């Protein structure tokens with residue numbers, strides 16, 4: 175008995191020591207990151223550049239190989255395509271955008287832009303697109319679990335006053351970006367549906383598309399960028415699409431209600447999976463209810479309304495319950511599959527994928543637009559020194575660096591989205607229950623324990639290593655709570671399973687992101703490739 179008791183004390187001591195060392199390293203690491211951010215900001219302050227806008231022909235068609243027409247074709251003018259069209263157009267490129275439907279989209283996606291994404295809008299000169307659309311400022315999140323709640327603020331202290339998240343009607347943002355792109359004389363925005371990519375000797379030389387009037391046309395350019403979104407039917411030849419649909423979101427709009435924490439996103443750790451609320455205008459609150467699996471109860475036959483009223487409503491914070499039920503009764507219930515797809519490109523001469531056509535993650539953390547905008551900044555900087563895009567093979571080889579340079583932002587946001595969705599979902603497994611509770615309590619500790627993860631989620635501190643450290647700090651925090659003050663064999667067993675389950679959650683996502691690109695980008699030779707020299 176005495177030996178067992180001694181082992182408990184030694185075990186407890188070792189776990190506490192390990193946890194202390196882990197948290198100590200984490201704090202040191204974060205301090206270093208803060209210093210780096212300050213240096214980066216100073217650099218950015220001193221960095222300004224003027225753009226020369228070339229006026230082009232704006233003509234949609236040119237013959238293949240003829241250098242006088244469009245330089246870039248963009249397929250799709252959603253968040254990624256519209257922002258990219260403006261960005262490349264502003265840099266003087268002759269851009270031809272082909273969008274299936276130029277009317278204002280009405281969807282339940284892309285309604286909360288993280289502050290990191292807002293900073294990218296500023297870098298692209300598109301920040302005015304969130305003005306005059308009744309966008310709401312977002313300063314952080316409120317997390318709810320079992321009647322308790324905790325407020326997690328974005329660490330915005332070091333940024334200019336306008337920097338924060340923004341939430342809005344997605345269609346309004348897209349329409350503003352399309353209008354802004356279309357003001358550039360060298361950007362042609364056309365309504366049409368691209369039906370295929372035109373390939374010649376392994377190089378994409380343009381697209382075939384159907385106009386609004388049903389006319390079949392072809393357009394040619396040395397570079398085609400496919401931004402046709404999550405349902406892309408053009409990506410197949412440009413990547414290896416491994417699409418997973420872990421769940422669906424059911425969307426409602428709540429009217430005339432006040433959120434418990436104004437100007438904050440609300441995440442309810444419900445059973446079986448999270449419910450989100452955030453403002454999308456000065457009078458409307460979006461609610462997204464996660465339903466695990468690919469199938470949702472039928473909206474048409476009333477099963478969905480019944481599910482929302484009998485299973486979901488009781489888990490909604492009391493302040494929002496009446497508005498929630500009124501929204502269900504109003505009947506405008508929308509659904510959307512939540513897709514995730516790691517980036518796995520086949521570098522193809524003459525073509526690139528961007529936005530959701532290229533890479534998707536669970537939308538729980540609202541990271542998709544931030545990744546798309548960040549990718550556009552990376553691509554813009556790579557393309558800027560190039561006067562001519564006609565040498566497709568050299569261009570493809572040079573642009574391979576894009577896949578590594580995008581990783582700090584993309585892999586941090588992608589990994590966090592996948593991991594948090596799993597941790598925040600209810601499970602009958604004791605170890606997963608402990609992990610979920612530990613995550614809530616860890617974030618509630620405040621200080622670095624909340625600002626660290628929130629900075630990762632918001633795209634303000636996109637560092638994969640910091641993400642892994644916080645993730646395992648949560649796991650160790652969970653194990654420490656199980657073992658202190660007196661561990662039992664059963665609790666030690668749950669603790670071991672908690673660590674194993676945490677590893678089982680995060681390591682497959684990291685593997686899909688690419689360990690080398692994520693943690694050792696400097697060892698990837700492609701990042702050192704110089705721009706091709708073109709006569």
Ligand SMILES: Cc1cc2nc3c(=O)[nH]c(=O)nc-3n(C[C@H](O)[C@H](O)[C@H](O)COP(=O)(O)OP(=O)(O)OC[C@H]3O[C@@H](n4cnc5c(N)ncnc54)[C@H](O)[C@@H]3O)c2cc1C
Nearest residue numbers: 250252253254274283284285286368403529530540542543
């Ligand atoms: C339920 C849900 C909620 C989300 N919430 C958020 C959030 O709050 N915050 C966030 O940052 N991200 C969110 N996302 C992700 C975000 O919506 C996407 O990352 C973002 O919209 C990607 O932009 P995109 O331009 O790639 O695709 P889209 O914005 O979907 O644009 C694709 C465009 O291509 C056009 N198109 C398609 N096919 C063709 C064709 N053949 N020819 C011509 N045009 C074509 C379409 O009409 C469309 O305009 C959410 C996703 C889902 C599923």
